[in-house]
Amino acid sequence: MSPFSLAGKKGLVIGIANDQSIAWGCAQQFHAAGAELAVSYLNEKAKPYVAPLAERIDALLLGPCDVRESGQLRGVFEAVTEQWGELDFVLHSIAFAPKDDLHGRVVDCSRDGFAQAMDVSCHSFIRVAQYAEPLMKNGGSLLTVTFYGAEKVVTDYNLMGPVKAALESVTRYMAAELGEKGIRVNAISPGPLKTRAASGIQRFDEMMARAADRAPQHTLVTIEEIGDYANFLVSDGARTVTGGVHYVDAGYNIVA
Template sequence: MSQLAGKLGIVFGVANKRSIAWAIAQAWHKAGAKLAFTYQGERLKENVEELAGTFGSDTLLMPCDVTKDEDIDRVFAEVGQKFGKLHLMLHSVAFAPKDALEGKFINTSREAFRVAHDVSAYSLIALVRAAEPLMTEGGSIVGMTYYGSEKVVPHYNVMGVAKAALEASTRYLAYDMGPKKVRVNCISAGPVNTLAARGISGFTEMLKHYEAHAPLKRNVLPDELGATGTFLASDGAAAITGQVLYVDCGYQIMGM
C-alpha cells in the first residue's frame, strides 16, 4: 500500500519542472496522494497547467496570489468543494525584489522588506489558517526554507531574514495546529538550480562551494527533496512537528 494512499493535498509554488515544489508534488503523487495546484499569475499558468495535467486531466488548478486574502479564500473554497477535506499542504513560495538581493543588506528598502516578509513568511500563516477547517483528520504542512535564515549568505540578504521569520512561524503554527493532529515542518534544502535560485547573485559559485565543502561532496538532488517531503507527509513522521530538517548533503554541520 502506498504511503500516502487516500491523502488529499494542495501544492503552492510550482513554477516549472525544476521547481522543488514539483519534485515534492511528484513524490506525493507517486506515493498515492491526490493533489490540487495553484499558480502565480498568467505568466506561469501554461507551465503549471502542463505539469499538473500529467496527474490527470481533472487535476484541480487555480490561480492564487498569496498576498491577497480573497484569492486564498477562493482557493480553499474550491478545494473544499472538490475534495471535502485536506491532509497535505506544501508551501514553496518566496519572493523579494531583485534589487534587494544585490549589494548590501543595510540598503534594504522598507518596501522590499515588507514584500519579502508578506510573500515568503506571512503567506504560510494565511494559508494554514485557510486550510485549518478542511484538515479535520489531521495532516502535514511542509514549508521550504534555506540555511541563509541562520547564517549570512552573501546576496541572500532580506530573503534570509524572511526565511528566519518563516521558520519561527512554523514553530508557532505547529503549536497551534498540534491539537488537531496537524504537523507543520520545514525542509531546509541545499542550493538547487531553480527559477528562484537563479535570481540570486553568485548562485553558480554557491553550487560549487557546497559541492566542495559538504560532507557528501555533492549537491542535493530534487528527488531527494521529494523523498523527504514524502517522509514528512507520512505516518513515519507522526511525532515530528515544528522542525527544520536540513537536506543539504551535510553542509549545515560544517564550521569551516
C-alpha cells in the same frame, strides 16, 4: 499499508513554476505515493509551464494563486473545499523579494521591499494555515521550504536570510498552536539548487559550487531527493514529527 504511503490522502501544492521547481519534485513524489493533488500556478504567464505538469500527476484542481493578489489564496482553498471538503497536507514553496532589495545589503533594504518579502515568503504560510486548519478535520501536515541562510550568514543571500529566519520561527509557533488538533508543521531546508526563484540571487552558481565543495557528500541535492523527504514528512510515518527544520543538503549544514 506502508506508513509512507499517501494513498487516500489529499494534498495541495503551492509553488510549482516549472519542471525545475522544488515544489514539482515534491509533487511528483506525492503522486507516486498515491496522493490526490491540487496544484496552483502564479499567473497566466506561468500557467503554460505548470498546466502540463499538473496533467502528468493527474491533479484534480489547477488554479491561480498569487498571494499578493487579494482573494486568490482564499479562492484556492474554496476550490479545495468544494472538491474534497477536507485536506491532509499542504506544501508551501513560494518566496519573493524585490530585486533591488535582494541584491543589496540588508542594512540598505527598503521598508516596502522588506514588507513585500516578508508577506510573500513568510506571512503567506500563516494564511495557508488559517485556511487549511478547518479542512484538516483529522489532523494533517503543513510543510514549507527554507534555506540554511536563515541560520547562518550566506554570501549573497542577503534579505532572504532574515525572512527565512522568520519563516522558521513561524513554523515552530504554529506547530505548538496546532499540535493539539493533530496538525503538524515542518520546514524542509534543501541545499542550494538551480530553480527559478534561486536565479534571482546574485552569483548563485558560485553559491552552488561552494555548497558542493563544502558538503560532506560533495554533491548537490535534486528536486526528487527533496521530494522523497517531503513525502516522509507529510506521511503517517512522520506522525509525531513537528516543529522542525529538516535539512536535505548532503550535509552542507554541519560543516563550519
